[in-house]
Amino acid sequence: MKRTLVLISLVLLAVVAAGCVETTSEEKLIIFHAGSLSIPFKDLENEFAAYAKKNLRTSVTFQDEASGSVKAVRKVTDLGKKADIVATADYTLIPQMLVPNYTDFYVLFATNEIVIAFTSKSKYVNEIDSNNWYEILAKPDVSFGFSDPNQDPCGYRSVMVTKLADIYYGKPIFETLIEKNTNIIASGTHIYAPKEIQVKTKRIVIRPKETDLTGLVESGSLDYYFIYKSVAEQHHLRYIELPAEINLEDFKKASYYGQVSITIGSTGKTIKAKPIVYGVTALRDAPNKKLALEFLKYLLSEKGKEVFQKNYQDFIWPPIAFGKVPDEIKNLVKVEK
Known part of the structure; x- marks a missing residue:
């Protein structure tokens, strides 16, 4: 009888312990970005992955595809490739080639020379x-x-x-x-x-x-x-x-x-020819739209600004957004018509 009680107690402890362990989902973000964004985005992704694991209980992996920005956009428009985020070294490529068929907003966030x-x-x-x-x-x-x-x-x-x-x-x-x-x-x-x-x-x-x-x-x-x-x-x-x-x-x-x-x-x-301004958007049919917007929130926050400044690139503050700006990022940007 005593042995049975001990076994029951051990089983109950195991059940309680299992209930206290937080489950972590595994998710992926696909990002097409300008080659010049490779280093700051890598740093940003590492920071966001740590943030997501702690605050969103999500283990994030990234599928980055660095290329010229025209090619990055044409992967979507001409090749039909799926992506969550597109970030270009020339923001005008987004309204010219992605709006309105692939996205309905974009954000200006960095400059260069x-x-x-x-x-x-x-x-x-x-x-x-x-x-x-x-x-x-x-x-x-x-x-x-x-x-x-x-x-x-x-x-x-x-x-x-x-x-x-x-x-x-x-x-x-x-x-x-x-x-x-x-x-x-x-x-x-x-x-x-x-x-x-x-x-x-x-x-x-x-x-x-x-x-x-x-x-x-x-x-x-x-x-x-x-x-x-x-x-x-x-x-x-x-x-x-x-x-x-x-x-x-x-x-x-x-x-x-x-x-x-x-x-x-x-x-x-x-x-x-115009001043150099980078643009970013989350695509309408993004495979992981919710997480894509979380990443955008992180990019457009003080955290993103710090990462870019650490990598010698000027950040637009506040970032400037156009179009049907998602509610998730409205408080982080200046919305222009």
């Missing part, structure tokens, strides 16, 4: 500065690169920077650096980037996204490349800053930037 990055291995490294950079890049023994304008905003922005440089310096910089080395052409201040970009010389390298060029510069096989300032900082690269009239960073110079435009062969769309 174009710089020219290099290492101590780059040729003429002790000569290049913000005044003579185009002369250094034009030297026959110097190689430089930028990302594909058909896939990546950093690519079409880099090309537009050279055309803005024409205006600012009063010299044929676009013709010397771009037209003579590729089949990208211009008529006045309007640029056309063919769907299939061809490189005419070995001095220039073009890759699908801006971060694909980072390793080439780090290894010394490429001298210079046009890149976002945040990426140069994250990889501890040396860089020169360009004048505000051409670096696409100054909101006060938006009308000045707007003198230049580019038509992208892959989409047929024409894009005006």
